[in-house]
Amino acid sequence: MANREDVVTSSSRNVGLLDGIADALILAVQQMCDHEGLQYQWMRYLANLTEYPWDPFWQKLVDKIKTHLTKVEILRPRRRGPLRRIGDLSRLSLMKSDRNSEPLFADLPGSQERYLSTGYMSKDLDILQKFGLNYMFQNEFLDRVKRDLSVPDSKMKSQQTSEDWHERAAEAIDLSFTRNWTERIADTKALSLLPLCDGRWVSANSGSSFFPTVKNEIFVPGDLGLQLLNPKACSNAKRKKLFINLGVNDLDIKLALRPRILNKYKRGDLINLQASYAHLVFLYLTHEAGFEDYKNVKLYDHEGYSYLPETGDLYFISDDPQSLWQLSQTGDFVFEGVHFVHPQYLENPPKQATQHNITWKDWLHSLGIRRYPRLVHREHSRLSPECVKVAEKHPKRFLSFLRYAWNSEGDSVVKDEDALEELADTEVCCQFRGEEMFPLRDSYLPLPGLKAQCSRLMGDDEFFPFLHTEEPLAVDGDVNKWSFLLEHLEVKSQDGWPFYVQMLSCITDSNTQGNSANQMGRPGRLIEIYGRIHSRCRESADRRAELLRVR
Amino acid sequence: MGFLIRLARELYSKDVRFIFELLQNADDNHYTKAKKAGTEPYVSFHHYSDRVVIECNEDGFTEANIRAICSIGQSSKTGAQGYIGEKGIGFKSIFKVAWKAHIQSGCYSFVFIHRPGDSGLGMISPEWEEIPEQQNLPCTRITLYLHENSNDNRNINVEAQHNSIKEQLGGLQATMLLFLKRLTRINIHFHGDDAEESSVMLAMEKDVSNNRTTLGRDVTRDGDSNEIKNYYHVTTHTAAGLARSDNRTYSQAEEATRAYSKANVVLAFPLSDSSVPIIEQQEVFAFLPIRPVGFNVSLRFCPD
Numbered sequence: 001m002a003n004r005e006d007v008v009t010s011s012s013r014n015v016g017l018l019d020g021i022a023d024a025l026i027l028a029v030q031q032m033c034d035h036e037g038l039q040y041q042w043m044r045y046l047a048n049l050t051e052y053p054w055d056p057f058w059q060k061l062v063d064k065i066k067t068h069l070t071k072v073e074i075l076r077p078r079r080r081g082p083l084r085r086i087g088d089l090s091r092l093s094l095m096k097s098d099r100n101s102e103p104l105f106a107d108l109p110g111s112q113e114r115y116l117s118t119g120y121m122s123k124d125l126d127i128l129q130k131f132g133l134n135y136m137f138q139n140e141f142l143d144r145v146k147r148d149l150s151v152p153d154s155k156m157k158s159q160q161t162s163e164d165w166h167e168r169a170a171e172a173i174d175l176s177f178t179r180n181w182t183e184r185i186a187d188t189k190a191l192s193l194l195p196l197c198d199g200r201w202v203s204a205n206s207g208s209s210f211f212p213t214v215k216n217e218i219f220v221p222g223d224l225g226l227q228l229l230n231p232k233a234c235s236n237a238k239r240k241k242l243f244i245n246l247g248v249n250d251l252d253i254k255l256a257l258r259p260r261i262l263n264k265y266k267r268g269d270l271i272n273l274q275a276s277y278a279h280l281v282f283l284y285l286t287h288e289a290g291f292e293d294y295k296n297v298k299l300y301d302h303e304g305y306s307y308l309p310e311t312g313d314l315y316f317i318s319d320d321p322q323s324l325w326q327l328s329q330t331g332d333f334v335f336e337g338v339h340f341v342h343p344q345y346l347e348n349p350p351k352q353a354t355q356h357n358i359t360w361k362d363w364l365h366s367l368g369i370r371r372y373p374r375l376v377h378r379e380h381s382r383l384s385p386e387c388v389k390v391a392e393k394h395p396k397r398f399l400s401f402l403r404y405a406w407n408s409e410g411d412s413v414v415k416d417e418d419a420l421e422e423l424a425d426t427e428v429c430c431q432f433r434g435e436e437m438f439p440l441r442d443s444y445l446p447l448p449g450l451k452a453q454c455s456r457l458m459g460d461d462e463f464f465p466f467l468h469t470e471e472p473l474a475v476d477g478d479v480n481k482w483s484f485l486l487e488h489l490e491v492k493s494q495d496g497w498p499f500y501v502q503m504l505s506c507i508t509d510s511n512t513q514g515n516s517a518n519q520m521g522r523p524g525r526l527i528e529i530y531g532r533i534h535s536r537c538r539e540s541a542d543r544r545a546e547l548l549r550v551r
Numbered sequence: 552m553g554f555l556i557r558l559a560r561e562l563y564s565k566d567v568r569f570i571f572e573l574l575q576n577a578d579d580n581h582y583t584k585a586k587k588a589g590t591e592p593y594v595s596f597h598h599y600s601d602r603v604v605i606e607c608n609e610d611g612f613t614e615a616n617i618r619a620i621c622s623i624g625q626s627s628k629t630g631a632q633g634y635i636g637e638k639g640i641g642f643k644s645i646f647k648v649a650w651k652a653h654i655q656s657g658c659y660s661f662v663f664i665h666r667p668g669d670s671g672l673g674m675i676s677p678e679w680e681e682i683p684e685q686q687n688l689p690c691t692r693i694t695l696y697l698h699e700n701s702n703d704n705r706n707i708n709v710e711a712q713h714n715s716i717k718e719q720l721g722g723l724q725a726t727m728l729l730f731l732k733r734l735t736r737i738n739i740h741f742h743g744d745d746a747e748e749s750s751v752m753l754a755m756e757k758d759v760s761n762n763r764t765t766l767g768r769d770v771t772r773d774g775d776s777n778e779i780k781n782y783y784h785v786t787t788h789t790a791a792g793l794a795r796s797d798n799r800t801y802s803q804a805e806e807a808t809r810a811y812s813k814a815n816v817v818l819a820f821p822l823s824d825s826s827v828p829i830i831e832q833q834e835v836f837a838f839l840p841i842r843p844v845g846f847n848v849s850l851r852f853c854p855d
Contacts, residue, residue, distance in 0.1 A: 012794040017814060020790020024816040028786035031762050037826050038784065044828040045820055 015060065022064035029074050033083055039076055040119040043127045050130040069131050078107065078115035090114045090136035091125055096172050104169050105144040105155065114140055138176055138184045142191065145173060149192050149201065156193075157201060163236060170239040177245040193246060195230040197222055204246035211243070214253050217351075218285045221278040223271070224260045226251070253286045265296035273300045273344060281350045284363050289356050294367050301339035309368025313338050313378075316346070316361075316369060321397070322404035324373050324386060331393045335386050337378075341369055372408035373401070381418040383426075395429035395437065399485075400470050406484050414488055424489045429468040438465040441490040442502075445482055448475055450495055457503060457525045462510045464503065467491065497536035500529050567719045569644040570596075573605055573693070578731040580609035580691075591754075593736035596720050600744070603649075603716065605693040612656040612691065617677070648712050649695040653680060656691040667698075667707065717741070721751060725766035728755040729785065729819045748772070762786060763826075764819070784820040789813050 032042040049062055073083035092115060098104055107113045114136060116125070125133060148154050155161055156169065173193065176184035189204040196202060197212060212220050212228040220228055229248060234240055251257050261279050264271060271279070276299065283294070298306040299314060307314060317325050317340050328335055341364075349360045358366070365371060374384040387405075391398045406413075413419050424441035431446060444450060446466035454464045469482070485491035492498065504526070574594065582592040585608045597604040645652055646665045653662045654677075662680045665673035697716070700709050720739050728735060737753040749772040756765045764785045769778040793812050821829040 016793045017790055017816070020788065020793070020814060020816045021818075023790065024786055024788035024818050027788050028762075028784065028818050028820065031786055032784060032820075035761075035784075035826065038822075038828070041828050042820075044830050047830060 014057075018061045018064055021061055022068050025065055026068045026072055029069070030072060033074055033076070040117070040121070041124060042074075043124050043131075046131070047127050066131055075128075075133075076117040076119060077113050078103075078117050079113060080117065081113070084113075086128060086132045088114070089116050090134055090140060091116060091129075093135050095168070095175070096136060096141055098165055098168060103144075104165065104172060105141070105148050108144060108147060138179075138181060139187065141172065142176070142184065142187050145169075145193075146191055157195075166233070167236050167238045170236070170242040174238070174242040174245060177242075189246060194243065194248065195233045197228045197230050202227070209243075209246075209248045210251050211240075211248055214251060214257070214286070218282060219278070220251060220257060221261065221275060221282055223275045223278075224257070224264075226260075254288075258283065258286060262293070262296065265298060271298070271306070273304070273342060276300055276306070277344055280345065280364070280367075284358075284360060285350055285353045287353065287356055287358070287363065297367055299345070299364075299367070299369070300342040302342050303339075304342075305339070307339055309370075313374060314341050314369045315339070315373075316341050316364075317343055320404075322401050327390055327394055327397070327401065333389070333393060335389060338386060373405045375402075375405050375409040375423075376412045376416050376419045381416050383419050383422045387423075388426075391426050391428065395427075395435055396468060397470065398426075398428055399467060399482075403481060403484070410484055410488075420488065430463075431466045431468045432463045435468070436463055436465075440467075440485070443467050443491055444499070444502075445469075445473065445479065445485070445491060445493045447473055447479070447493060450493070450499065453495060453499075454503065457529060458507060459510075459522075462507055464506050495536075497533045500533045500536065504529055504533075567648070567715050569648060570716075570719055570723075572644050574727065574731070574734070574737070577605075577607045577609065578734050580607065580733070582609055582733055584608075584610050591735045592733045593738060594734055595738040595740065597740045597742060598717060598720055599742050600713075601697055601699065603695045603697065603720075605695070606690050607692075608690045612654070612659055617659070617661075645695055648716060649697050651696040653694040653696070654691070655682070655694075723751065723753060725753040725755065725768045725781065726819070728753060728766060729764065729783065730817055757785070763822075780824070782822045782824055782826070784822055786818045786820075788816045788818075790816050 029042050032038040046065070049065065052062075054062055070086050073085050075084050075086060075089050077084055077089055088111075092101075092103055094101075096104055103115055107115045145156075148156055155165070173188060173191075176188040192201040192203045194202050194204065194209050196209070202209065207227060209227045209229060210220070211234055212231045213234070214220060219231065220226065222228060229243065234243065261283060264279075280297070280299075283297075295310065296308070298308050300306045301314065302317065315324050315338065320326060324335055324338055325340055328338075345364065346361070352359065353363075373386050373390075375387045376382070377384045387402075390401050394401065413423060424439070426440050427437040428440045428443065429435045430438045430443055443465040444467065446469060451466065454466075458464060467485075473479070473482075479486070479493065482491070486493055507526075507529075577594040585592055590608060592608060594605065594607040597606070646663075650666045651662055651664045653660070660680050660682050661677040663673055663677055698707055698709050698712065721741070723737060723739060725737075728737065735755045735757075739751040739753075740747055741749045749770070752767070752769040752771075754767045754769070756767075758764070762784050764783045766781045766783065767778055768781075769776060771777075791813050793814055821831065823829055
């Protein structure tokens with residue numbers, strides 16, 4: 001007698017009915033997929049199907065349902081096209097999404113698509129995982145990365161793509177490495193994921209690539225024949241981690257980079273101003289105290305020519321009125337053999353280096369850029385052409401110029417007898433109405449005491465060789481500034497008898513020339529002058545008669 | 552999630568299975584006249600303290616039907632699709648609760664009488680019963696005269712039976728309609744001594760193109776009415792290639808057409824009125840409601 005109270009589980013008819021029920025269920029799901037809302041929710045009816053402790057009879061039904069479900073098209077893809085099977089589509093993990101929960105990378109075209117419609121709720125997709133729905137696998141993900149890299153509107157390569165996107169993409173791609181999936185690692189290394197400085201994108205397999213900065217802030221010059229990454233891409237830590245996994249290395253400053261740069265100069269490579277600047281900044285920032293071998297380094301002048309400091313004098317463009325630059329600008333002439341360093345080197349100076357205390361400007365000086373004008377000729381034993389030119393073209397400023405340069409260059413003049421003589425013989429500007437030129441060695445510092453004597457004993461129209469200094473001298477304090485003139489160049493500062501002899505001579509000269517012949521005024525003063533000569537002579541035992549001039 | 556055993560199951564006993572047998576009978580009938588008149592195929596149960604009256608707007612008994620109802624081994628039901636099983640004795644289950652069944656259909660009016668201890672011949676031999684008025688009922692009416700307390704009925708708990716019947720009738724759910732072929736209305740009326748006290752109206756409407764079915768259960772008591780509507784996605788499918796049932800013998804015609812190799816599977820998925828799935832524990836129906844087995848859909852199929 002059949003048990004009407006429960007289902008007979010052994011009958012073959014009933015077992016056959018299970019297929020019918022499974023088919024009915026699949027048909028129901030397909031009908032629901034035609035419905036706007038139900039197509040995303042039907043799986044709720046199957047929520048506990050796989051977990052429930054079925055008896056063996058009903059478990060057969062569950063197994064049949066599971067099998068049948070994988071064979072029919074019941075899931076809507078993101079592009080809302082025709083339905084696909086469970087195995088055709090994948091869930092999108094947070095890691096592979098951007099911050100708006102959109103996929104990081106576009107889907108493959110046509111029937112290769114895998115992204116699920118956004119109409120499904122996460123908890124409903126959880127149900128489907130028991131029926132074979134998976135999150136996207138890394139190889140499927142990398143297929144999409146590969147496609148993106150190959151299309152003109154690539155997200156990875158676009159300038160508009162956000163930093164946040166790049167960080168997420170890097171982390172997702174890097175999963176191949178963090179999970180140590182050997183085959184995925186090989187796939188990832190074959191993708192052109194490395195953005196180079198020059199705009200190209202290369203893969204990890206295409207030769208050595210390097211990070212474009214060392215010690216975080218120092219940029220590697222781009223003309224060293226090295227495959228450098230785009231610096232903008234390297235500032236993000238997660239991207240950098242991926243790049244490291246893809247084989248990008250750091251360059252060694254001391255062993256690789258500095259020698260490479262210096263070799264370019266040794267070889268005589270063509271280096272333009274930009275490159276020169278980049279080289280110098282790098283060398284400065286990575287300079288170690290004690291390194292001195294910059295002898296091949298050339299610099300550009302303001303006219304666009306490059307020079308070795310050794311072979312051509314280089315100076316900075318300066319505001320200092322005593323500088324050669326200012327002197328050449330205001331005089332509207334050119335100093336032969338003198339070059340001025342291109343302003344670009346100082347326009348955007350690098351920050352102070354951290355591994356030494358030398359300033360940028362000082363370090364450039366150490367390459368050979370001169371601070372003070374040369375007074376003695378480079379090769380020959382005479383005054384430099386610059387010095388001569390200043391004396392000639394800027395007589396009024398020559399003394400200041402001389403004092404300015406003497407700090408550094410005085411010794412070289414003193415050592416060179418011929419140059420010294422030449423300098424002492426140079427005619428310089430003296431104070432008198434216009435510019436009266438007089439040899440340096442015979443002129444006097446315009447000390448107030450001396451000047452007082454002259455104004456007392458000489459007429460306004462009578463010239464006395466007081467040096468034209470651009471600022472007047474106070475009593476004695478200012479002598480120190482000009483002491484070099486007194487010490488080495490025979491400039492006078494005492495009111496000894498030569499002073500008065502000179503006075504006589506000047507009076508004579510100005511009265512025998514021109515208009516006032518035979519009309520010298522105040523003849524009485526001559527008496528005093530002679531008197532003083534006489535007393536001075538007596539005071540000093542030497543130097544007598546030869547210095548008395550003939551009237 | 553464990554499954555719930557509905558309280559109704561605990562009260563279930565073979566005594567009241569006649570209700571389901573009668574429903575199945577009604578569903579197996581034809582309703583061409585009702586269709587032509589534009590009315591829905593229905594069956595109503597009228598419950599009185601001493602009797603239950605079942606009415607149904609089917610086409611009416613034919614001579615073949617009468618022979619079938621009188622026979623032991625044959626069924627007039629066409630094909631192996633019939634769900635009665637037990638070789639046509641299903642209708643006889645009424646005698647568990649009643650001693651007399653008066654069947655009126657068209658111009659036919661006859662009774663079957665069987666009291667406990669009777670030979671059983673009364674179950675299969677109808678007696679003509681005259682009725683006062685000339686009858687021409689628009690429907691088929693079956694009046695079951697329930698057992699009463701008497702010496703003959705010592706072994707029957709009449710009170711328990713009466714309660715059970717009332718409870719079963721009152722507890723009928725509209726979901727039954729999902730698995731019936733033709734009936735779309737089941738009405739249950741409870742009558743007191745003077746007037747109707749309460750009623751339960753079960754109705755089904757199908758939107759076949761959308762696979763959408765609406766079930767309504769309207770309970771009226773003392774004039775106050777309360778209707779609940781439930782919505783379902785319904786899928787029907789014919790299972791094929793089935794083996795013969797071990798518990799049945801098939802007629803020659805059935806063997807020839809291999810009608811046994813097919814069976815109807817009906818799945819009903821509960822929805823909200825805005826078509827969002829409702830997930831609850833549901834029963835698996837197998838002609839008779841049996842214990843729930845964890846599905847949250849209602850299944851209907853023909854086990855052995």
